[in-house]
Amino acid sequence: MANSTIRCGVAGVGSLGQHHVRVYQSLTGAELAGFYEANDARAAEIAARFGCRRFATLDELAEACDAVSVVVPTDRHAEVALPLLARGCHLLIEKPITATLQEAEQVLKAARASGSLVQVGHIEHFNPVMSFLEKEVNQPRFITAERLAPFTPRGTEVGVVLDLMIHDIGIVLELVKSPIERIDSVGICVLSKSEDIANARIQFVNGCVANLSASRMSLKKVREIRVFQSDAYLSFDFMNQSGHLVKRSGMLEYAAKIMSGQVQAGDLSAVPLVPVPLLKGEPLAFELAHFVDSVAKAREPKVGGTLAKTALETAITIADQIRSANRR
Numbered sequence: 001m002a003n004s005t006i007r008c009g010v011a012g013v014g015s016l017g018q019h020h021v022r023v024y025q026s027l028t029g030a031e032l033a034g035f036y037e038a039n040d041a042r043a044a045e046i047a048a049r050f051g052c053r054r055f056a057t058l059d060e061l062a063e064a065c066d067a068v069s070v071v072v073p074t075d076r077h078a079e080v081a082l083p084l085l086a087r088g089c090h091l092l093i094e095k096p097i098t099a100t101l102q103e104a105e106q107v108l109k110a111a112r113a114s115g116s117l118v119q120v121g122h123i124e125h126f127n128p129v130m131s132f133l134e135k136e137v138n139q140p141r142f143i144t145a146e147r148l149a150p151f152t153p154r155g156t157e158v159g160v161v162l163d164l165m166i167h168d169i170g171i172v173l174e175l176v177k178s179p180i181e182r183i184d185s186v187g188i189c190v191l192s193k194s195e196d197i198a199n200a201r202i203q204f205v206n207g208c209v210a211n212l213s214a215s216r217m218s219l220k221k222v223r224e225i226r227v228f229q230s231d232a233y234l235s236f237d238f239m240n241q242s243g244h245l246v247k248r249s250g251m252l253e254y255a256a257k258i259m260s261g262q263v264q265a266g267d268l269s270a271v272p273l274v275p276v277p278l279l280k281g282e283p284l285a286f287e288l289a290h291f292v293d294s295v296a297k298a299r300e301p302k303v304g305g306t307l308a309k310t311a312l313e314t315a316i317t318i319a320d321q322i323r324s325a326n327r328r
Contacts, residue, residue, distance in 0.1 A: 006292045009065035010035040011058065013046045015154055016094065017071035021050050023288050024069075028293045033064040041211050062087035067295045069121075069288070070094060075157045078103035085110040085118075090295045092288070094121040096166050096315060097308040099158060104312055108305045119291045119301035120308035122170040124223075126286040128278040129236045129243065130171065133227065136245060137175045142228040143210040145171065148218035151191055155216070159194030161187070161319045165214035169202075169318075170303070170311040171225065178206035180314065187322035190217050193235075195326075200318045222281040 008030045010020045017035070024032040034053030037043040055061040058080065061068060067090040072080050077098045081091055085107070097120045098104045111118045124130055125200045145168040155163040180202055187198035197215040204210070223238035233251075236243030250272035257263045263270040294301040 005029060005031045006295050007031050007033045007064060007066045009055070009061045009068045009291065011061060011068055011070050011084070012072035013037045013042060014071065017069070018049075018117065019045055019195055019284055020069040020071055020288065021052065023282075023285050025050060025052070026286045027285070027288060027292060030288075034061065035052070036061040058083050059087065062089050065089055067092070067292065068133050069291075073157045074155075075099045075160060078107055081107050081118075082110055085114050085116050085249060088114050088116060090117040090291075092119045092121060092291045093308075093309070095123070095170070096120070096158075096162050097107060097305065098310045098312070099162070101309070101313055101316065104305075108309065109176045111305065116293055117298075117301060117307075119287075119294065120303050120305070120307050121287065121309065122167065122303045122308065123283045124167050124171055124238055125174065126290060127238050127283045128241050128280055129225075129238050132176075132243075132276060132278060133171075133175060133225075133234065133236065136232065136234060137227055137229065138231075140175055140208050140229045143172055143208065143225065144212075145210070146213045146222050147324045148213075148220065148222040149305050150218060150221070151196070151216050155259070156192040156194070159187075159198070159319050160196050160214045160216050160301070161200075161315045161320075162320070163214075163241050164216060165198055165200065165212055165318070166311055168212045168214070168225070170307060171313050172212070173203065173229070173307060174262040176204050176206065176208045176210065178204040178208060181205045183317055183321065185318040185321040186325065187319075189326070193321065195322045198318065199324060202314070207298050209264065236265045241278050241280045246271060247274055247277055250274070251283050310321060 008024045013035050022028050036055045047054045061086050070081050070093045147164045177262040182203040187195035190196040200212045201233050202210045227234040231248045233246045254271050258265050
């Protein structure tokens with residue numbers, strides 16, 4: 001498929017799927033064939049807004065497409081992905097890959113059988129913040145991550161761990177690169193049947209510890225991460241694509257100035273921050289461009305089935321611990 005235009009489609013054009021339609025329309029190397037949407041009113045709205053075709057069935061969508069974004073609720077991922085894979089479509093499946101490990105196995109087995117690529121929409125892996133962290137983080141010892149959001153009915157078919165925390169699970173798995181040794185979790189249900197607030201402490205075999213917090217009961221959105229390692233401290237905001245890096249040498253310099261009386265203790269303006277040049281942009285555009293390029297070049301995507309399945313397994317363990325504790 002090298003050097004050819006990839007015919008792309010979208011299955012599900014809700015609050016997120018509509019943006020897949022928008023990006024595909026303007027993406028170099030891609031041609032938007034159209035979309036599938038079960039809701040007639042929503043389908044008419046999207047078709048009119050973007051001037052694109054609505055396919056009546058998944059089979060019709062598959063027939064017209066080389067690659068498809070699956071952007072339906074999590075509990076329907078496998079139901080939609082499997083027939084598309086059977087028709088030979090390459091898929092970008094929004095995170096998490098599926099709602100259960102059994103379904104994830106079915107999807108990945110079907111992909112292998114059809115020779116199709118499966119990329120999973122762990123979108124933060126395409127955030128400029130993550131690109132910087134991947135270059136600078138080498139031996140993390142402690143990571144904290146917060147992902148908070150106001151309540152919305154969208155996504156409540158699963159708990160906050162599979163809805164929000166799984167982003168940070170994928171991030172720390174990629175940064176730490178070590179098997180998990182132990183997980184300890186707490187969480188509570190507030191407005192939905194599954195956990196709406198959760199915290200997980202993940203200890204890795206290499207000694208690194210990650211503390212992850214997620215809530216969909218917050219009054220504001222937060223997407224922040226802090227990484228501590230022997231030679232540096234990194235603090236970043238995924239949402240605003242900003243942050244800072246402090247090297248150990250800089251902290252030693254700062255401490256020396258305090259000891260000599262050149263600066264007052266607590267004067268953080270004197271801390272030597274390393275400039276962080278981030279090439280800001282829309283993570284979804286970067287993600288879909290990578291997907292289209294992977295299909296065109298027949299290469300494994302950055303976020304494939306292996307990482308996605310491990311992230312799902314970790315998320316399910318956390319959610320199960322919370323559910324079990326709340327039954328007591």
